[in-house]
Amino acid sequence: MLNVQSLTKHFGKLRALDNMSFSALDGEITGILGPNGAGKTTALRILYGLLKTESGQAYVDDIDVAVRPIEARKRLGVFPDKFGLYERLTAFEQINYFAGLHGLHGAEGKAATHNIITQLALEDIAQRRSQGFSQGQRMKVTLAQALVHRPQNLVLDEPTRGLDVMSTRILREQLKNLRDAGHCILFSSHVMQEVAALCDKVIIVAQGKVIATGTPQQLCEQTGETQLEEAFVKLIGSDEGIAA
């Protein structure tokens, strides 16, 4: 379970987060949907310990990330907004390196790496250097890195950006499998269709605040609309910065 309470964050005079609170439960895919600059990345970065909040708390399975960051990270897989692979390493070496960062060394690390390679069907590229990998192959290796230590919780920042249709479908299937296995999945997006297709719960944010929370159906009912896109426009009063 992931939970943030009353997060506030400024960059200079700009208030990126304004008393933001939300949670994501086990066995559910939760989507944070909001226009460009709404504060999605900032909130996720606080959750995975890359940024400090000015006030409020962020919890991973009830562990305060500011107080016990290492324990929080053990329970969290992160697919960050910017990712790069070490071009000279093979996919196996990349993933195994991340296993080591999470305390899985030697035979234990190798077993965990083999495991996730099988789970994500990465065998064909496992022994290739990542230089020259397609965008979809990069995505899968990055996902494997995030999952190698079998975290209960997974946070993804705009995971389908730059992916073709096939890679997007593979990613969606993986997220559904993880959800069905009881994991907690939180991802940010400004793509309406993706959120509508995948999410059990949607958190709508704008200008650093949570505007509404609910299932896609609840948000439609709340606004008297039949489409999430229309509900969203009604709730935030604009469709600027949102992709259909």
Ligand SMILES: Nc1ncnc2c1ncn2[C@@H]1O[C@H](COP(=O)(O)OP(=O)(O)OP(=O)(O)O)[C@@H](O)[C@H]1O
């Ligand atoms: N390191 C930073 N320095 C200055 N301003 C920042 C920084 N990080 C974020 N901001 C600003 O904070 C606000 C929220 O940014 P954030 O990246 O969290 O939004 P977002 O909802 O993820 O947007 P997008 O969908 O465009 O990725 C924006 O106005 C952004 O310009």
